Each structure stands twice: as C-alpha cells, then as structure tokens.
Amino acid sequence: MQAETQDLDQLPVAEQSSAIEQVPIIDVEYLFQDSASSAAREAIDQIAEACRTWGFFQVINHGISNARIEQVWRQTHALFALPLEEKLGIVRSRENPWGFYNNELTKNQRDKKEVFDFTREGIDPIYGQSNRWPAGHPEFKAAMMGYLEACTGLSLKLLEAFCLGLDLPADFMRNDFADRHTGFVRLNYYPVRDPMADMPVDHQPVADLGIHHHTDAGALTVLLQDEVSGLQVYRDGFWYDIPTLPGALVINTGDMMQVWSNDIYKAAIHRVLAMDARERYSIPFFFNPAADCKVCPLPSVIGDESPALYNPIEWGIFRGKRSDGDYADYGSEVQIYQYRK
Secondary structure, eight states: OOSSSSSSGSSOBOOOSOTTTTSSSEEEEGGTOOOHHHHHHHHHHHHHHHHHSSEEEEHHHHHHOOHHHHHHHHHHHHHHSHHHHHHTTTOOOSSSSOOOESSOOTEEOSSSOOOEESSSSSOOOOSSOOOOOOOOOHHHHHHHHHHHHHHHHHHHHHHHHHHHHSSSSSTTTTGGGGGGOOOOEEEEEEEESSSTTSSSSSSSSSEEEEEEEEESSEEEEEEESSSSEEEEEEEEEEEEEEOOTTOOEEEEEEEEHHHHHHTSSSSOOOOEEEOOOEEEEEEEEOOOTTTTHHHTTOOGGGGSSOOOBBBBHHHHHHHHHEEEEEEEHHOOOOOOGHHHH
16 A cells, blocks of 8 residues: 555445445354364355455354344434533543544545544553543443443454464464453444534535545444445445445444455445535444554565565554544555555
C-alpha cells in the first residue's frame, strides 16, 4: 500500500446490486467444534482466500446469540436518543478517547455521524485512561461489556484461522492478544441530519460521507450492522456495496494483519455513505494486539524470495497516533505505508 495519489471517494460505484456474489459468506460453526475437521478446514481456506482478495467476508453460525445482539441494539438506540447535553457529559478528548463524540475525522475529513467508544475495564495500557459510561444506566454498561467479551471469543477463533491460513500453528499469535488485547467497541449512529448542523465546526463545514474511506488499524474487525445499507468496500477502481444479511457479522482485515502477512492478507479500504433518507446504526469491534506488541512480517511469509516488506511497528504508538487523527487535525494520519522498507 502506497500513499494515495487520488481521492478514492470520487471513484465510481460498481454497476451491480451488491458484492454478495463476490464477498463470501462463511459458516464458521466448526471452528468452535473441531478445527481439524474437513468442515473447519474448508472454512479456514475460505477465510484465507477472502483475506487475500477482498479483505472482507461475512460469517454465520458465529456463536453470538440473537438475544445478546438484540439487547445491544436496544441499548445502542437508547444511548443515542439521550439529550445532547447528557451525551456531551461523557465526551471524549485527545487524552481520553473513550466516550461520546460527534465531530470525528477520518483522514482529516469530517464524518456525518455520532460515536461512542469503550474498551476493556480498568486503566487501558495505551492512554492510561478508563471508560466513560452514561450515569444512571447500569444496564447499558452490562450489555456492552458482555458484547465485547463475546466478540473477543469470536475474534480469537478467527485469529486461529488466519494463522492456519498462513501455514502457522493456530495459537501462534495468541499471546499477542488473549488476556492482553487492546480491542474496543464503537457504537456508530449515522443520522439523516448532520449532528453538527447548528454548531460551530473548525474543520469541513459539510460532512459528505458517514465515514470517509480508510483501513482499520488493528488485526481484524467484527461488524454488526442493521438492515440499512451504506457500507462499501473498494477494489480495483470501484466501490462495492456490502449487503446487509440478517444473523451475519461482517469481518474485515486491518493494517496490522496486512503487515503480519507481508501483504498476503489485504487491509480492506472501506467507507460508509451519508444517510439522506433513513438513519443507520452499526457496531464494530476492533480486535487489536497488546500495547507492547511489535508487529512485523511473520516467519512463514518471509524468505530469500519474499523478504520482509515492513519495518517493525510498535502497536501502542501506532494506535495512539491514529486515534489523534480521529479526534482532530494534528497533521497527516499515520499509515502503514510509512513503515515500508
């Protein structure tokens, strides 16, 4: 991945209804039962192929119950329905990225959305901060922390599949995650009306996309999206719609997985359209390594004919710089091409 020479958001949408025929839907049930079975091997191979081509796939039979998902949706809707004054009481800052925000940037372009971010309980090891929760809503915190733990379990299984697809032992990367990961959940609300419409903004008065094009910084992302479409993935000069599929979760690879795989797995470029007729909600879980993890190409993907393409990346530092760019314009947002040899 090199520095961009054109604005990808200006490129056309492919002439097709969705990417459903190209972006695979993978049944991962057997990853939880017998990873050595032929059914599990088929899923692992499908995951590896999706990571090599699209960087996107959807999973079914993923082990996160409908009841848990419905509970999270209820609490998400309730949070964003709170009065603005109450939400601003838990607003994020440059020093503490956890909480509510309605003026976020992606690559220094303002997004038309509201967000709420939270991570594991306690003091996080990157920022030295802790979660902000809306006061008087204990059921919200309980639902969200339960969902984070459920996503962690699924992500660890997917990580095993990613390793097996790179001819590594299933648990090769587990120590960089497991009980030390720095993953977090984001609640996204994409309103029809710009949330900053009546407020002064010091960067880009008009927000023309829900989220501008980007790649995710970490290892992989688990996305729960509602029935309203808007997510698009970029490939070969065109944008493709990612369909909404009841009961499925969308998975995409991130920057660190592209570095670990030495460009075999692609960090998918994606965006979300601005809502102009109906509001939309989505909930990504960003599965990120331990704060002290040094990310570099894995031993199975480098050799005399395939040298390492990246210098080591200190994850905690990289993540801190990336979140700075989400909060405000502090210069060019850090990208992995800056670490290429």
